[in-house]
Amino acid sequence: MTAISLENIVKRYTSGVEAVRGVSFCIEPGEFLTIVGPSGCGKSTLLRMIAGLEDISEGTLKFDGQVMNNIGAKDRDVGMVFQNYALYPHLTVAENIAFPLTMRRDIPKNTVEARVKEVANMLELGSLMHRKPKELSGGQRQRVALGRAISRRPRVFLFDEPLSNLDAKLRSQMRLEITRLQKNVGSTGIYVTHDQTEAMTIGNRIAVLRDGKLQQIGTPREIYGSPANEFTAGFIGNPSMNFIRGFIEDSTEGLLFCEQNGIIIPLNALQYSFKKSLVAGAKATLGIRPEHLTYITVQGVPIWGEIIATEFLGHETLLYFRASPKSSVICCRTEQSYLPQIGKTVNFSIRPDALYFFDENGERM
Ligand SMILES: Nc1ncnc2c1ncn2[C@@H]1O[C@H](COP(=O)(O)OP(=O)(O)OP(=O)(O)O)[C@@H](O)[C@H]1O
Ligand SMILES: [Mg+2]
Numbered sequence: 004m005t006a007i008s009l010e011n012i013v014k015r016y017t018s019g020v021e022a023v024r025g026v027s028f029c030i031e032p033g034e035f036l037t038i039v040g041p042s043g044c045g046k047s048t049l050l051r052m053i054a055g056l057e058d059i060s061e062g063t064l065k066f067d068g069q070v071m072n073n074i075g076a077k078d079r080d081v082g083m084v085f086q087n088y089a090l091y092p093h094l095t096v097a098e099n100i101a102f103p104l105t106m107r108r109d110i111p112k113n114t115v116e117a118r119v120k121e122v123a124n125m126l127e128l129g130s131l132m133h134r135k136p137k138e139l140s141g142g143q144r145q146r147v148a149l150g151r152a153i154s155r156r157p158r159v160f161l162f163d164e165p166l167s168n169l170d171a172k173l174r175s176q177m178r179l180e181i182t183r184l185q186k187n188v189g190s191t192g193i194y195v196t197h198d199q200t201e202a203m204t205i206g207n208r209i210a211v212l213r214d215g216k217l218q219q220i221g222t223p224r225e226i227y228g229s230p231a232n233e234f235t236a237g238f239i240g241n242p243s244m245n246f247i248r249g250f251i252e253d254s255t256e257g258l259l260f261c262e263q264n265g266i267i268i269p270l271n272a273l274q275y276s277f278k279k280s281l282v283a284g285a286k287a288t289l290g291i292r293p294e295h296l297t298y299i300t301v302q303g304v305p306i307w308g309e310i311i312a313t314e315f316l317g318h319e320t321l322l323y324f325r326a327s328p329k330s331s332v333i334c335c336r337t338e339q340s341y342l343p344q345i346g347k348t349v350n351f352s353i354r355p356d357a358l359y360f361f362d363e364n365g366e367r368m
Pocket of ligand 1 (some may be wrong): 016017018021022026040041042043044045046047048050091197
C-alpha cells in the first residue's frame with residue numbers, strides 16, 4: 004500500500020492558466036480520497052499530474068517518500084480511468100480488460116484469464132466479453148474502461164469521473180462496487196468528481212477544491228458538519244445550505260442577526276460558540292441546512308414564512324418560503340407528506356444548535 008504526499012503542487016499551463024495553485028495534502032496507504040469541486044477547478048489537472056501525464060510546474064509529489072516528479076507515467080504503477088476513456092477499438096471487451104496484464108508478459112495465461120473473469124463478473128460484463136467497443140453502449144464502455152484499470156491491481160488507482168455516463172441506478176450500484184473493489188485490492192485511491200453524493204459516499208476523506216486551491220480536507224462527517232467556509236458549506240449537501248445575507252445589530256435583548264427587511268434572529272436564543280468577530284455592525288451570512296428547519300413544531304427559534312413552492316419527492320418534501328417579499332428564498336426539508344398551499348403563511352422553526360455564520364470573505368465566524 005502506498006502513501007501519497009503533495010507539497011505545494013502548482014500547475015501552470017503554457018497558455019498562462021494556473022489550474023492548480025499550491026495544493027498540499029497527504030493520503031494514507033490504502034486510503035480512498037475523493038477530490039470534489041466545480042467544473043474547471045483543476046481536478047483532472049491534479050490527477051493527471053499524480054499519474055505522470057502532466058508535468059508538475061512547482062512543488063513535490065511523493066509516493067512512499069520517494070519523489071515522483073521526474074518518474075515517467077509507466078513507471079509509477081498507477082491505474083487510471085479517465086473522464087474521456089478510450090478503449091482499443093479493435094480488441095474485444097475481454098481483450099481490453101486483459102490488455103494491461105498481457106502487456107506485462109510475466110503473468111501466466113491462466114492467471115490473466117481468472118483475473119479477467121473476476122473483473123468481468125464484478126462489473127457485470129460477462130455476456131459482453133466478445134463484443135468490440137463500438138457494439139457497446141456508453142455505460143458499458145465505461146465499465147470496460149474501469150475493468151481495464153483494475154485488472155492489473157496497480158499500486159495507486161486514479162478515477163476521473165468514471166461514472167458520468169451511467170444512469171442513476173447503475174451509478175449507485177457502481178459506487179458501492181468501486182468502494183468494495185478498492186478495499187479488496189488495497190490500492191490507495193483517488194476519485195475525482197463534481198458530484199457531492201459520490202464524494203460523500205465513495206471516499207474515506209474528501210478534499211474540496213475551488214479555483215485550483217484546496218478549501219478543506221476531512222471525513223464526509225467533518226466536511227458536512229463543520230464546513231470551513233461558505234463555499235464548502237454550499238457545495239456539500241443536497242439540497243444546498245440556505246444562505247441569508249444580513250448584519251448583526253445590538254438591541255435590548257442582546258445581539259440580533261437581521262436580514263434587510265426580513266428575518267430577525269436573536270443570537271442569545273442559539274446554542275452557538277461565536278467567535279469574537281460576530282459583533283454589532285458586522286456583516287454576516289447565516290447558513291441553515293434545509294433539514295435543520297422544521298415546520299409546524301414550535302420548539303426552536305421561530306420564523307414565519309410565506310410558502311412560494313413545494314416539491315413532493317416521495318420520501319421527503321421540500322418547502323420553499325420567504326420571510327418577507329424581499330427576503331431570500333429558504334428551503335425546508337420535511338418528512339411530512341402534507342403540502343401547505345402556495346401563498347399560505349406558516350411557522351417554521353430553526354434548530355438552535357445547527358446554524359453557521361460566515362463573514363464577508365466567506366470564512367466561518
Ligand atoms: N491543456 C490545457 N491547457 C491550458 N489550459 C488547460 C488545459 N487543460 C485544462 N486547462 C484549464 O485548466 C483549468 C482546470 O481544468 P481541469 O480540466 O483540471 O478542470 P476539472 O476540475 O477537471 O473540470 P471538469 O469537472 O469540467 O472536468 C480550466 O480552466 C481549464 O480550462
Ligand atoms: Mg475534469
